[in-house]
Amino acid sequence: MKQLKPITNKLLWIFALGQFGWSLLSGVVSNWMVYYYTGSPDAQNPNTGLFASGITQEPILFKLTLFGLVLAAGRIFDAITDPLIAGWSDRSAYKGGRRIPFMRVMAIPFSLCTIALFTIPQTSSVGLNDTLLFILLMVFYLFMTMFCTPYNALIAELGDTQQHRINVSTFISFTFIVGQSISFLLPNVAGALEPSVGQYNSIRFAVAIMSAIACLAMLFPAFYIKERDYIESKPSETKPFTSLIKTFSNVQFRHFVYSDVIYFFALTLFQTGLAFYETKLMGIPDTMTFTLTATMTAISVCLYPVVNILAKKIGKKSLIIIGFFAYSVVFAITSICGEGVHWGFIVAITAAVPMAILGILPQACVADVAELTRLETGEDRSGMFFAARTFAFKMGQALAMVVFTSLTVSKTPQSYRTTAIFAFVTCFIGAVIFFRYNEKQILKSIEEHKH
Template sequence: METQKTIETLPFSKKILFALGQLGWSLASYAPGMLLVYFYMPPETGSSTVFPQRIYQGAILGIFTIIGLAFGVGRLFDAITDPLIAGLSDRCNSKKGKRQKFLRLGIIPFSLFSALIFVPPVSGYSVLNSVWVFVGVIVYYWFMTMYVTPYFAMMSELAHTADDRLFLSTLISITWALGAAIGSQVYAIKGVLENFSLSSTQAFQVTIFIFSGIGFLFMLFPILFINEKKYSKQEPNTEKIFESLVSALKNRNFLMFTISDLAYWVALTIASTGLVYYVTILLGLKESFTSFLQILMFALSFLFYVPVTILAKKTGKKRLLNLAFLLFILIYSFIIFLGRVPLNHELQAYLVVIMMAIPLAVFGILPNAIIGDIAQSDAFETGHHKAAIFYGARTFMSKLGQMVGGLLFPSLLLLGNTPGHDIGIRLTGLAAIIFVVVGLVFFLTYDEKAILKVLKAQAEKE
């Protein structure tokens, strides 16, 4: 209790600076997470592709692709290392703080490899390029995990109440969306740079390096301006890493939530990767229009951040997430029929964006706050402070979801990904619906009332 008395409340200005770190890693991670398929297996809108062929484009073992396997291997490695980094962070007692040490180690290589993945050693087709992609994504995800997992754990510890965690989660959701919104302008920026006599490849690569540099600068903010030991509890976790992970997964509410989160990330990865294909192939619109749609979608989602925060306090987080799941089912159902609905094609694109903004706002804010609530309630009940393990295990499951989505999407493209033969693209919408339904079923078992009851008892005791 003596340690708790000396912990100061994080001032608003520091909360902003901390949240800007999220903008940085959101921007740095945008291209590796969203554009690998686009760069190495570009859409075919006519007689040629956007980028030249650099890796094998056909099927592996009948159902996989090289880029799908590379994405999947990277995400699997990332998922496995999440609990490892989380456990090491929980047990760390560095003078700078148990989270700060890992942020400092990860920031430079994380930023650098987020761009280097898109600079293959051979300009044309080569097996060496495939090796480069596989190695690049593994190195990238290792250092991304080293920054991101401790960052989330720090968020939980800097916020000392459920409402404070919801507020800080809202802030980092806003900065995440800003980073993703900037990243989504890759198509527009690439088009501008092409006017300066750069090839499509060169314009794309320059854009990604710009994102990497800006991301690095913003990721410095939590390192330079947040005194971790001043504003958060620093009780090291005495459990061993594997023991800590097992105990976290034995928390039934946490397990059900993370399985639900896994299914959600499969669906979201499919839709996010597919947007440029929906726009160019299903709707026959220009590639640059994708950037406009994405910035519009993020701008609209901002409008719902405040209402989502207010409603979450009044009605609970669970009800809003249930609604968001149902909205995603409606949206993905509409995506299946894009281009065949008797509406203007641009109007169809706008409808998808408008509908998507609401559930994106909900999922952007609430999951991190829920994990923070679970971690704090578990610490109160067990006496073990392992916030990073909870976030690490959650990201483990979410990245497994992204891995499955990254494997599934290019495999479905093999069934048809050109104008007039687009069945593979349409089937991605159906696949997303299936996973959203699975996610909703598991999330319905989450007992929010039990978690809030424990947090209330903790607050009364303190």
Template sequence: MKEKLPLSKQITYSLGQFGWSLLSGIISTYLIFYYIPTGKSGIQVFIPQVAFFGFLTIIGMITMLGRFFDAITDPLIAKLSDKSTSKKGRRISFMQKAAIPFALFTVLVFFTPVKDKSIINAIFLTVTLLLHYFFLTMYVTPYYALLSELGHTPEERLNLSTYISVTCFLGFAVASQAPLLWNAFIDLGYAKETAILIAFTILSVIGLIFLLIPVFTIDEKKYCESVPSKLNMIESIKKTFSNKEFSKFVVSDFVYWIAITIFQNALIFYVTILLDKPEEMLGLLLVLLGVGSFIFYVPVNFLAKKYGKKKLLVFAFILFIVVYVYGIFLGKLPISTTVQAYLFVILGSIPMAVFGILPNAVIGDIAEYDANKTGMKREGMFYGTRTFASKLGQMVSMFILSALLLLKRNGTNEIGIRLTAVVAALFCILGLVFLLMYNENKISHKKSDTNA
């Protein structure tokens, strides 16, 4: 048994999550804002704003290609990391190589070689976005695999998962404040596009520093049992899915990602159409959603240790179903629409806290169980496959959402918006069914039991 990871190292490990959440948050929050500017944004149009089939824009196709590329590289990086024999360790070596280009391409995504509307900018964006996602995966997949290896017990993995959930929230929170930074440079006389690029450069440098903290402070060889896998990628994927408990859980997780992505992307329509509130209220609700989840992190950690992870995840799925059913009737209830909005996000913040912490810890438990049973340590592939499934779920949700939003009645797409809540609730029910099949007691047995 390797040394137990001290609290100070647990904190430095979690700071890497702050770094990649900050960089990822820049892209997820501002990519569409920057390249499909509204008249009020004051940003120049750099990419032709044409639509194919009436709804598919160039930036939409680029982002879908990016997410698909991001998803398919997960198993590849996972396998390469599992097989690595680097002196720095199987995970840290990949994280170190990925950190600088990850930060660099985060900035270059917003750099336009032609200072006018041009297809060249679209091509440049495609290349830089794909490279951003590649190096994100190259950092994140080994990073998550480390969670299973640094945490030697279910309790230690749960604590690590809680810490990275906190730093994940903080990273996205800092990214959300980028307008304050670029407005400061606008006040100094810079053009808005230049000010935005400067702001993202500063934030990316900060993100890079945090990416490197676990790289230079954690001795992987000291704290992790590192046995390189000799299986090729196809064999490793087959072995991963041959673990029946993993297959049940990852299908449940895949369905969860469909539902939660619908929730996140449809929220602006719930606010502006169903509740007839101004767009500005969305920012306040997102802050409330994040802070609400943050508040519940500690109770979730405590309750998971006392009652088990599965029971909390079942409760979270049930509460999500309640939230979505409630969402169907937004704007139709006999209470203030403002109260309806606050109640919607407060209720939603509870299951989001549960799903923000527990799935990573569950995957870590499954990976350890599998290693004890088979003698092969393939943490990277377990986390890589789970990440692939989550990204696939996000892609599916975007297709569903875009199709539902095209449904109209009496000149409005209100019916389509309400149907997004119906569909999300149905997916949550499906996810709950698969989760109930997952045998937590089997996975949670001690090593001596798993070898039996």
């Protein structure tokens, strides 16, 4: 039997660079597509809705907008492809491993598609633009799934111990929020480029610069990490949808997923609306978005060591419930905020706590359940466990996209406040549901099987 190399924190940090890359691309699309393709400009934020004239804006069914339906369809398509890609990855026997080959192939197309989303659907024909936007979003989410699903499976496989599972979850949480935070720099980068390339091209060039940085971040771990040197894995024999059914038949996994879906519904409402909350409710220029996000990120990162230590002492479950309730407070504050940059800092500082907790620990919970299943069955289906989680929460995200664009079709301040109220109520419900997750029993069973 081949002697495997030890997994170190250095290796886990290199692995976490991939999370920075895909989170930057995801952040550019999730944080700015709605902002630039809908909304209306004002004196302080002239780029709001910059590309809106090229896309159908009027509701096409009740209050459902075409743009909201396209975004939701993209997320549903993304969710459906998750188990297919996970099954493909779990069952693969490539020389380079079950996960890394996917990452190597998909990094460049994923990045190019991000650029295309802000460039191609801008012809003189609204109907053609609608069609192009729909096709590109489907391709974007397919490429993201083909990179992220195998990548996420490595969280459980590199997390060979409870210590490593918490550490890798901490590291990728850090790189995730750094990637998301840098995506909020888009208006600032575009503003610096605008005198040279013009208003429209400045957005496109800014997206291209961020996509190039993200691509390099994804490629580095994909070529540095030799998967077979660290992981002894054999292809799963279970077919994708059979594996998906088996995964959802796990009672503890279902308890986790129910709350996770609701959490991501609430969080997606909030993230999609963040630029609008700041510009339309607080009266803050969109160029301030990065400053506020950087503040939130910096405080959150400072809390990472505390979360890491507390998770090992009091357990992940208690902290996750605290995180849910803390986010509920953030959403409640947003729903009643007034004008002034101080409101932005209040939200940013308050959100730092749940961001630190919920950025780290949910992945570790999935890794725990996947590890216990491997020990009980002798079959490693880590890819499917993470795919099942993303399948579920992307359904929540899809619904959130429809709800947000439908609630805000009037583009009034009250409509944006309503989305924050929805986020508050649903996140509170998610916290209550998570009480049913039995972390102690899972960890006890893992230890029993190992000894």
